[in-house]
Amino acid sequence: MFKxxxxxxxxxxxxxxxxxxxxxxxxxxxGCWMKMGKKNINTLIDLSGLGLDKITETDDEIIIGSLxxxxxxxxxxxxxxxxxxxxxxxxxxxxxxQFRNCATIGGSVFxxxxxxxxxxxxxxxxxxxxxxxxxxVSMEEYSERDYDNDIVVNIHIKKGGRKAAYESFRNTQTDxxxxxxxxxxxxxxxxxxxxxxxxxxxxxxxxxxDVENSEEVFKFFEKIQAETEFGTNTRASKEYRxxxxxxxxxxxxxxxxxxxxxxx
Amino acid sequence: MIITVKINxxxxxxxxxxDTVLLDYLRSHGCYSVKRGCETSNCxxxxxxxxxxxxxxxxVLAVRADGQExxxxxxxxxxxEEFGAFLADExxxxxxxxxxxFIMNVLAMVKELKNPTDExxxxxxxxxxxxxxxxxxxxxxxxxxxxxxxxxxxx
Numbered sequence: 001m002f003k004x005x006x007x008x009x010x011x012x013x014x015x016x017x018x019x020x021x022x023x024x025x026x027x028x029x030x031g032c033w034m035k036m037g038k039k040n041i042n043t044l045i046d047l048s049g050l051g052l053d054k055i056t057e058t059d060d061e062i063i064i065g066s067l068x069x070x071x072x073x074x075x076x077x078x079x080x081x082x083x084x085x086x087x088x089x090x091x092x093x094x095x096x097x098q099f100r101n102c103a104t105i106g107g108s109v110f111x112x113x114x115x116x117x118x119x120x121x122x123x124x125x126x127x128x129x130x131x132x133x134x135x136x137v138s139m140e141e142y143s144e145r146d147y148d149n150d151i152v153v154n155i156h157i158k159k160g161g162r163k164a165a166y167e168s169f170r171n172t173q174t175d176x177x178x179x180x181x182x183x184x185x186x187x188x189x190x191x192x193x194x195x196x197x198x199x200x201x202x203x204x205x206x207x208x209x210d211v212e213n214s215e216e217v218f219k220f221f222e223k224i225q226a227e228t229e230f231g232t233n234t235r236a237s238k239e240y241r242x243x244x245x246x247x248x249x250x251x252x253x254x255x256x257x258x259x260x261x262x263x264x
Numbered sequence: 265m266i267i268t269v270k271i272n273x274x275x276x277x278x279x280x281x282x283d284t285v286l287l288d289y290l291r292s293h294g295c296y297s298v299k300r301g302c303e304t305s306n307c308x309x310x311x312x313x314x315x316x317x318x319x320x321x322x323x324v325l326a327v328r329a330d331g332q333e334x335x336x337x338x339x340x341x342x343x344x345e346e347f348g349a350f351l352a353d354e355x356x357x358x359x360x361x362x363x364x365x366f367i368m369n370v371l372a373m374v375k376e377l378k379n380p381t382d383e384x385x386x387x388x389x390x391x392x393x394x395x396x397x398x399x400x401x402x403x404x405x406x407x408x409x410x411x412x413x414x415x416x417x418x419x
Contacts, residue, residue: 001303007265007282007327032305032323035285044282048328071317096391098311098318098369174306174390 001035002026006043010050013132013153019045020149027151029107030069032099052106052153055079064155066106070094070118073105082159083125089166090121090182095174106152112143112200115176119143120195121166123203124184126158143200162186165256167248168196171235178236181248183256185211190220194245197230204228211257221249267330271295272339280326286312286319289326290336297337297364301393308392309365311372312336318372337364343371347409354405358396366392370406374413382407 004026010016019025024042026034052065057078064073070091073079079087094100094117108118109129119139127139132151139155168180177196184191190208195201204227206220225246230238268277271293280289287310290298298321301309310322313335337344344367351357351367366389373380373388380388385406394402 001285002283004282009327028325030323031325031328032320035323036304041283044325044327046327092387095306096308096369097372097388098308098320098391099305099323101314101317101319102305102323 002039004041004044009046017132030103032103062157066152067104070103071100086164090117110152114198115196120180120201123193123201124182124191128156130154165252167252179244183252269329270333284326286324287321295336311365311368318369350405350409354401356401356405362394
C-alpha cells in the first residue's frame, strides 16, 4: 500500500495540472493499481469533483470521462448501441465485477500497462485522448509516449466508422492475459492490434477492399506474427505468444466477419 | 480530511488519513465481516456495496466514500441469513472466510441481473475466490436461491 500525506479534491483541471507538476504528487484513478505499490506520495490529486464520470454521445463521437469505471463502459447502453459487445468482450475477464466497479478508464489509459486489455481495445478504434494540458492525441500515439505529468481528461471514440471484435487468452479466468488482440474494419482498411505481448498493443493496418477474402487477410496476419516483438514472462514464453498470436488473430477475424451484431 | 459516510443506514462524520482504505475505515466502525484476503485487489473478500454497487473496499480510499452510502453484511442481516441457509444446505460454507464477500456480491447480482443464465452467474461471481470448495456447491446454492426469490416475487 502507498502512503499519502495530503489529499486534494481539485475544483479545476488547472489546479490539478499545477499540483501534478511536483513529482511526488500523484493523480488518483480508481486506486486499484496504485495500492499495490509502496510509493510515498505527497499529495493525492482527486479529480472526482470534476464530473468526469460520465459517458456522453454527440453526433459523431462517444466521450468517456477519465473517471468512468470499466464496469460502467461494459454495461452502458450507449456503448452497446455503438460498439456492440466489443468492450464487453474486452473487459469482462478483468478480475471481477467489484474490481471493474473501481478501476477507471483514465487510470488504465494513463498507465498503458503491458498487459492492458483497455489499450488493445481502444487502439483499433478511432480513439483520441484528451489531455488536461490542451493536447488531444490518438490512442496509438499516446500508447508510445513516456509517462509525463499531463492528465487524461476524456477519451473520444469516433462513432460509426469501424466495426470491431476482441479476443484474449488467459491461463486462468480473471488473470492478466497471456495475449490479447483486436481487429477493426471500416470498409476499406483492417486495423489489427496484438497486446499483452507482454508489451502494449500496437496497430498494424492493411488496405482491404474485400474483408471476406480470408487468404489475403491471413497473409496480413502472418506478416504481423513475423514482424511483432514478443517477450517472455512468468505467464508464457515468447515462442508460445508468437504461436498464439496467429491463432487469436484468426479467431478474432472469424468473430468480426462471421458474426453480425457482435460488434457494429 | 473530514468525511461524512452513511454506513448501514447510520451517518458518521470522521477525520480520515488520505491513505486509509475503506476496508480499515469500516472495520474501525465495527464492521468485522469486511475482511482482507489477498491484498492484491483479487479475491473479492472485502466486497461491500457503495451506492448499491459492489466494490473492493481494500482498493477504494475512505476519502472517496465521502457523501456515499455503504452497506456491509452487517446491514443486510435478513438477506444474508436467507441466502446463507441455501449456502449451508449445499455445503458451500466450509471454512467460511470468503462467505461475507461472496454473499455481498450475490446480493448485488440479484439486484442487478434479471433471470441470469449459468454463464452470467459465473461471470458476475468470478471475482470471488474460494479455496475450500470447487464452486459447484456455491453454484447450486445461488441457483436454488434465485428460484426461491423468483417464486417469492410471483406470490
